[in-house]
Amino acid sequence: MKEFVLLLLLAACSAKPFLSPSHVTLKNLMLKDMEDTDDDDDDDDEDDNSLFPTKEPISPFFPFDLFPTCPFGCQCYSRVVHCSDLGLTSVPSNIPPDTRMIDLQNNKIKEIKENDFKGLTSLYALILNNNKLTKIHPKTFQTTKKLRRLYLSHNQLTEIPLNLPKALAELRIHDNKVKKIQKDTFKGMNALHVLEMSANPLENSGIEQGAFEGVTVFHMRIAEAKLTSIPKDLPSTLLELHLDFNKISLVELEDLKRYKELQRLGLGNNRIADIENGSFANIPRVREIHLENNKLKKIPSGLQELKYLQIIFLHSNSIAKVGINDFCPTIPKMKKSLYSAISLFNNPVKYWEIQPATFRCVLSRMSVQVGNFRK
Template identity: 25%
Template structure:
């Protein structure tokens, strides 16, 4: 009945809240007109066949943190006509269900035991917008994800494959993807065929992988002309990658093996606003290496081996972190160069260096708005 509420649950209009109740099965008598059914943090180990078919209005089903396995959900979602959002993260699934409803727009399968993903898994739900499968075992052993496996998802906007065991990025990803998360895998190269055509990708996270400069070749990012945020933190890069898209606004190269920055390293990145180079081995920065970044606001060079502040830092800079280096000197044309009388810098972090305050050239700070901008201690 529409006005009934199971004793294990609380009902608020068409929202049925049965989370954290210690139940081992879906409570009997949930109203058929329910739109949101919340069953997270229970001990549910199966969904009875045909149980959900009467819920023609259900749009959002949360089964997070239960005891579901592949066999106990087989066929459970067939005939559920309006389901848009399905959360089954933190369960015990080993494969992606192949009977997902055609109406689905968001699917979360994070923190399961996924190893297998059939080619047929996504043909049933072409309207999927968000797919998250982080913290699983996809790509484990010889079972890499099949190329073109995601291609039926022609409307997909967000794909999260963080913390799996992928050795490579599947080829033929949908061009519609705007956010792609691949942190914490075993990826050694980002191949040119990941996108077959001009991609709409805006955010790409490849941090904590095994990427080398060879793995990011000329063709790797050729088709991602709208990319604004690229995270390459915690890889094995020895140089600033070449052939990066000029559209980039944020570039994170922290925690790599960079030892020097060449003068032309960032010349093509005119739109860059945030640049992270912390926790590398950088001891040398060519004079003017950053001057061609006209709108760079934040620059992080902490935890490196610099002996002096880089020369000709860009005029738009608001924040620069240079702490935990071996800096002894501040050149006159580091912060103040050209015809500028006043710098836009708000904070300069110079703590934990080898600076002798008695030997500092005060002219090096002539354009800064008071010494409160510079932090020596």
């Protein structure tokens, strides 16, 4: 009798638990489905050796797709599609329709076709930096009306793409071959706030009159171009304007008259030898001015009247003298922001001849950089 009871206990311990239909969970079904799919794939390997299978497993349990499609080789999660550094020569297909960001940088894409982003109505950001783009179809962005950020830097585009989304807030087309900005390029793009166009062979004559009419741009950079003067027809809403590494030789009275809201002005690494008196009076809100690496022989006039100016870079010029009232106001009780940075090094100025009161409106002595001139 004891032996019989022992055999029953051993049989009970080795038996598998009974699962009623109520214990069949989603996880169990998914695992079973994947096992069945693996078996089917082994049978189909002889018939389909392509990198992009045309047959997709269909789950017998669920009528919807549990695993959204993702372009081969890319990574997809949280409505973001990463396809960078894959050596792609074209935009991949099967991009999920609810995608919000696509990263295609560091590939070999030469052309964007009309239907490459068709149906991506939720697309917010598109990154195409460092490809070989020469052409973007005029109807490429017809359905991407929510696109806010477009990055096209380090390509071979000869013009800014036509029919850009009206909702675009940031466009970066640095280091291309753009020579001309046509009148209607940015028409109706009232939300465009950041425009980066540096390292393009753009001349003053290449900016058509009215090219920025009605556009609200706050930050613009056209550095490393072929500008010989400050463009006079840029958006009047500019808060930052960077024109470094151009061929500008003179700042005239009318050059800055349009940009009364300007807070940062970059004119470093040009050929500026003279700044006409009263030029800076047109930008009364400016806080930072870059004039380093130019050909100035004196401190520009009008700095002492700029109440908000805090940073002025004048190093690597030909300035031989600094006057006691070149930086600080002479009007009694005039309120002015204290300077946090004044750079005068690498100028032929005798720093020991500069009067201490010259920097009376500076935050601290560490804010002034004056050094010996080296030929």
